[in-house]
Amino acid sequence: MVRTASFEVVAVEKPADVNVVIGQAHFIKTVEDLHEALVGVSPHLRFGLAFCEASGPRLVRHSGNDGELVELATANALAIGAGHTFVVMLREGYPLNVLNPLKAVPEVCTIMCATANPVDLVIAVTDQGRGIAAVIDGSPPAAVETPDDATARRKLLRDIGYKL
Secondary structure (H helix, E strand, O other), X not given: OOOOOEEEEEEOOOOOOOEEEEXXXXXXXXXXXXXXXXXXXXXXXXXXXXXXXXXXXOOXXXXXXXXXXXXXXXXXXXXXXXOOEEEEEEEXXXXXXXXXXXXXXXXXXXXXXXXXXXXXXXXXXXXOOEEEXXXXXXXXXXXXXOHHHHHHHHHHHHHOOOOO
């Protein structure tokens, strides 16, 4: 059977100093397992997370160790409104620090984005529900890296401690 769909764009709302990770998982235990994965990364990591249930009471489940970030993740999850979607908001840590622990959570199916950039999500809407069809993460390239740009990139990675 062929069904029709429409599309909406949802802008992820977040302050500039907050990173976001958006993914898809399955199961009510996702919130607790994501929480445990995040607290294991660093005692300094501040986070809030929210998960949209796709069946049963269809609640937005939420957790975290920073009330502002929990509220932010919850508001974004509600705006996205796609079942089995989770939103993690981070401070004092980067997606690079949390991606492998999040991907190791058995319920996690995929990570759709992990960024500090502005994010738009293209949401497909059908009679059954909503799903993330595409992620627009930041702006398009302005130019091709020059040798000076490559030197600056390598220096930055060493200055912030990601390379020796």
